[in-house]
Each structure stands twice: as structure tokens, then as C-alpha cells.
Amino acid sequence: MPRNDPTDTGGLFIGRRPGTGPLHYRGAPERGGPGRRRTDALLAAGVLVLEVLVCLSLWGPQPVAWLWVGSQVDYHSGSVTFGIAVAFAGMIATLMLTLAVATRLDRAWRILRRAAGYEQREGMLVRIFAATAVVAGLAFLVWFVILEGPAPSLAPQ
Amino acid sequence: MIRKLLDYYRQFEELSPEEISRDLIEKRHAERAQALTEVQPLDLATPAWHEPPDAEAVNAATYALRRAVNAYPDPGALHEAIAARHGVEREHVVAGHGAGELLRAAFRPLRGAEVAVAWPGWGYLPRLLNEAGASPVAVDPDVEELVGAPAQAVVICSPNDPTGAEMDVAALADRLDPATWLIVDAALAEFGPPRDDVVGRERTVVVRSFSKAHAMAGLRGGYALGHDVAALAPVAGVSAPAQAAMLWALENGDAVVARRRAAAARERERLAAALRDTPFSFPAGHGPLVWLESSEHDGAAIAAGLAAQRIYVTPGGAWGDERHVRVALRDGAATDRLSAALSEI
Numbered sequence: 001m002p003r004n005d006p007t008d009t010g011g012l013f014i015g016r017r018p019g020t021g022p023l024h025y026r027g028a029p030e031r032g033g034p035g036r037r038r039t040d041a042l043l044a045a046g047v048l049v050l051e052v053l054v055c056l057s058l059w060g061p062q063p064v065a066w067l068w069v070g071s072q073v074d075y076h077s078g079s080v081t082f083g084i085a086v087a088f089a090g091m092i093a094t095l096m097l098t099l100a101v102a103t104r105l106d107r108a109w110r111i112l113r114r115a116a117g118y119e120q121r122e123g124m125l126v127r128i129f130a131a132t133a134v135v136a137g138l139a140f141l142v143w144f145v146i147l148e149g150p151a152p153s154l155a156p157q
Numbered sequence: 158m159i160r161k162l163l164d165y166y167r168q169f170e171e172l173s174p175e176e177i178s179r180d181l182i183e184k185r186h187a188e189r190a191q192a193l194t195e196v197q198p199l200d201l202a203t204p205a206w207h208e209p210p211d212a213e214a215v216n217a218a219t220y221a222l223r224r225a226v227n228a229y230p231d232p233g234a235l236h237e238a239i240a241a242r243h244g245v246e247r248e249h250v251v252a253g254h255g256a257g258e259l260l261r262a263a264f265r266p267l268r269g270a271e272v273a274v275a276w277p278g279w280g281y282l283p284r285l286l287n288e289a290g291a292s293p294v295a296v297d298p299d300v301e302e303l304v305g306a307p308a309q310a311v312v313i314c315s316p317n318d319p320t321g322a323e324m325d326v327a328a329l330a331d332r333l334d335p336a337t338w339l340i341v342d343a344a345l346a347e348f349g350p351p352r353d354d355v356v357g358r359e360r361t362v363v364v365r366s367f368s369k370a371h372a373m374a375g376l377r378g379g380y381a382l383g384h385d386v387a388a389l390a391p392v393a394g395v396s397a398p399a400q401a402a403m404l405w406a407l408e409n410g411d412a413v414v415a416r417r418r419a420a421a422a423r424e425r426e427r428l429a430a431a432l433r434d435t436p437f438s439f440p441a442g443h444g445p446l447v448w449l450e451s452s453e454h455d456g457a458a459i460a461a462g463l464a465a466q467r468i469y470v471t472p473g474g475a476w477g478d479e480r481h482v483r484v485a486l487r488d489g490a491a492t493d494r495l496s497a498a499l500s501e502i
Contacts (some may be wrong), residue, residue, distance in 0.1 A: 148243035
């Protein structure tokens with residue numbers, strides 16, 4: 001169904017639905033040849049993979065790294081509270097930094113997709129962020145409940 | 158090289174909503190700025206009431222439209238209401254498509270007759286009489302003149318369009334030869350004082366309209382009173398929405414009509430007061446129509462002077478009168494603008 005089909009909205013919108021207008025460019029873009037478009041499509045796929053990896057890093061490597069840093073702070077300062085505070089502040093800081101990087105990557109992905117010949121309106125960041133959060137959550141549950149959690153108490157002594 | 162590459166990809170960046178809207182916003186700002194300096198046209202030429210009809214009248218018409226419009230409408234209830242309002246037999250009333258169509262039908266028996274038309278009067282009268290095969294003769298709107306005219310029919314417009322003057326219709330009906338037809342265009346009757354109906358007289362037709370005081374010109378509704386008016390009925394009647402709106406107006410519209418009558422009278426008084434000690438004047442009368450003249454300018458000059466200030470009136474030339482213009486009064490703001498514009502001529 002076309003994005004501007006009024007029956008899609010129950011007839012509530014006589015014209016086009018909000019947010020479904022055509023993309024407005026500064027001028028009429030001149031796309032490259034088929035080879036260049038294929039290259040742009042490959043580059044876009046690479047950027048998307050990078051975006052996924054960056055988002056995944058939020059749910060595993062970064063917290064683990066900051067917990068290690070926190071433990072080192074605790075060891076050297078003798079203060080557990082200070083170690084936890086450093087780890088928490090570090091996680092928040094790199095979360096913000098990662099999101100800023102991911103946003104730029106997402107913008108680059110949209111532009112590459114358009115250069116590849118697709119009418120790409122929206123980015124993928126929100127979906128990737130949500131999907132990686134779900135995947136990381138499930139992985140944590142498997143690790144916590146099955147691999148590391150109750151296993152020693154259930155296992156034969 | 159890198160710059161060229163970046164430029165290639167930059168052309169695929171979308172404009173922000175603010176950038177997309179910038180042109181539209183600038184255009185709107187320019188329109189608003191212009192609206193403050195632009196003088197809007199003021200149409201004082203149309204004799205139809207300047208406001209929409211009462212919302213309930215529109216509701217009644219809409220309700221009728223959504224019911225059985227596949228069936229021919231039954232005018233029974235409307236005819237009953239008209240008869241009750243005027244205290245006449247139901248056989249002596251008929252609804253039609255506006256006063257104009259009813260007058261056209263009423264003129265049909267006058268083929269070959271000489272007809273005295275009180276003049277100035279409603280602008281369509283001579284044309285409709287000619288169309289019916291009658292010979293219209295302009296006579297001053299005066300009872301003596303009309304009674305004395307050698308004619309087989311007398312047609313008057315009271316209150317008068319364009320002058321607003323009220324004629325003593327009862328006196329005219331009493332004094333006319335019983336064999337003479339009397340046809341009264343009473344489209345502006347709601348603006349005039351209450352008067353005796355002359356429907357009891359044979360060979361008399363009084364035509365009323367819903368286009369003026371009821372503000373329903375677009376619905377084309379009216380009715381005729383008199384003996385043997387059944388022949389004036391439109392074939393298969395008046396549309397159901399028009400009938401419903403007319404019925405509502407007859408049963409519930411008195412308060413609205415009284416308000417419009419008071420508004421028209423108030424604007425007449427305000428304009429008369431504003432034109433005191435100026436070359437402009439107009440005769441006393443009723444309703445929103447004013448027959449304006451000047452001791453210094455002819456009608457064409459008045460109309461042109463007002464048109465230059467984007468106020469449009471009807472030159473008296475339409476009635477064969479070069480001295481006057483017809484002005485259809487609206488609200489207080491329009492009267493103020495008109496009087497200010499007249500002072501500039």
C-alpha cells in the first residue's frame with residue numbers, strides 16, 4: 001500500500017499523512033553510474049555493520065571495561081564507593097559518546113543509501129539500539145541464569 | 158579529491174523541516190504584511206443578506222437532505238405553516254423557488270395586458286413582464302398614480318427595492334378596480350412594519366421571499382398568497398431541503414428576523430446621521446437597501462468614486478435613473494467605511 005493511501009489512515013487524512021512527504025534535497029542530486037551505486041550500497045552495508053557493532057559494545061565490552069577500571073580504582077584508592085562512582089560515570093560518558101558516534105554513522109548510512117539509489121527517509125539507529133539491547137539482555141540472562149547463576153548450587157557437589 | 162568526494166555525498170543530505178518551511182513562512186509573512194495595508198473590497202451591491210442563515214435552518218435543510226430525497230417532497234406541512242402565519246386558507250398559499258420564479262408565474266396570465274409597474278422597483282420586473290408578453294409601463298410609486306393608470310394589472314414592490322419606501326398596499330387594493338390584477342413583490346416585507354394582508358381581494362397575488370430577512374437566497378425559497386395561486390406552484394414542488402429550511406424559518410425564525418430588522422434599521426439611522434450636512438441623502442424607508450443620491454454628483458460618479466475606494470454599489474442606471482445608486486447596507490463597520498468613503502468623493 002502506498003504511504004500516502006488515504007484508506008491506510010481510515011480516511012482521517014484527506015491528503016498525505018504527516019511525515020510521508022517526499023525527501024527535499026538542496027538541489028536535484030546527480031547520482032553516479034551503476035558501479036558507483038553498487039559501491040555505495042556495499043559501503044552502506046559496511047556502515048550498518050559498524051553501527052551494529054558500536055551499539056553492541058554498549059551492552060558488553062564497555063560496561064565490562066568500566067567495571068575493570070572501577071576495580072583498579074578501588075584497589076589503588078581503597079574506596080569501593082569511589083570505584084563504583086568512577087565506573088558508573090565512565091559508563092554514562094562513553095554511552096553518550098557512543099550514541100553521538102552512532103548518530104553520525106546512521107546519518108552517513110542514510111546518505112550512502114540515497115547515493116546507492118534508495119529513497120531512504122529514516123535511519124536504523126533506533127531499531128539497532130533496541131535490537132542489540134534485546135540480544136544483550138537475552139545473552140546476559142543465559143549467562144547469569146544458566147552458565148554462572150544457579151548452576152554451581154544445582155550441580156553435583 | 159576528498160573535497161569533491163564529500164561534495165558528491167553532501168548533495169544527498171535532506172533539508173531540515175525549518176529549511177523546507179522557510180520559503181512558505183517568508184511568503185506568509187509577506188502576505189500578512191500586505192494584508193495590513195491592503196484595503197479589502199466591500200460589496201454593497203448584492204441585495205442578499207450579508208450573513209449566513211441561522212444554523213438551525215441549515216440543520217433542518219441538512220436533515221431533510223439526509224432523509225428520503227428519493228421521494229417527491231410533500232409541501233403539506235409548509236403550506237399549513239404559511240396559511241397559519243397569514244390566517245388564510247391553505248388553498249390560498251403556494252411555495253415556490255424564490256419570489257422571482259413566483260412572480261414570473263404570476264405574470265403568465267397577463268399576456269397582452271398593459272401593466273402599471275411602480276417604478277423604481279425590483280429590477281427584474283420589466284424583463285419578466287416582457288417575457289410574459291405583457292407591456293410594462295413605469296408609474297410613480299404612489300397610490301393615486303397607480304389607481305389612475307389605465308392598466309389591467311398593477312405591480313408594486315413594497316418595501317421597495319431599491320428605495321426602501323413602504324406603500325400603503327391596503328389602500329391601493331381597496332381603490333383598484335376589482336377587475337385589475339394587483340401583484341405585490343413583498344420580498345422585503347419582514348423589514349417593514351406589520352401590515353394588513355390584502356389576500357382577501359380577488360385578483361391579488363402577494364409574493365414573499367426567504368432570500369432577504371431569512372438570509373437563505375442560496376436555497377431559492379419563497380411563497381405566494383392569493384386566490385387561485387395553485388397555478389403558480391412549481392412542477393413537482395420545491396426541494397425537500399428548501400422546504401425544511403422555510404418551515405423552520407416560519408416556525409422558529411421570528412427572533413432572528415427581528416434582530417436583522419433592527420440591524421437594518423440601525424444602520425439606516427447611522428448612515429443618515431453620518432450624511433447629515435453632506436451633499437448625500439436618501440429617502441426614509443425600511444430594510445437594508447438605500448437609494449442614495451447627491452446634490453453634487455450623479456449616480457455614475459458616486460459609484461465610480463466608491464469603486465475607487467474598493468466599495469461596490471449598484472448605479473441607478475440599472476433602473477434608468479442617473480442620479481442615484483443603490484446601496485445594500487451591512488454591519489456597522491461597513492456603514493462607517495461607506496460614510497468615510499462618501500466624504501472623500
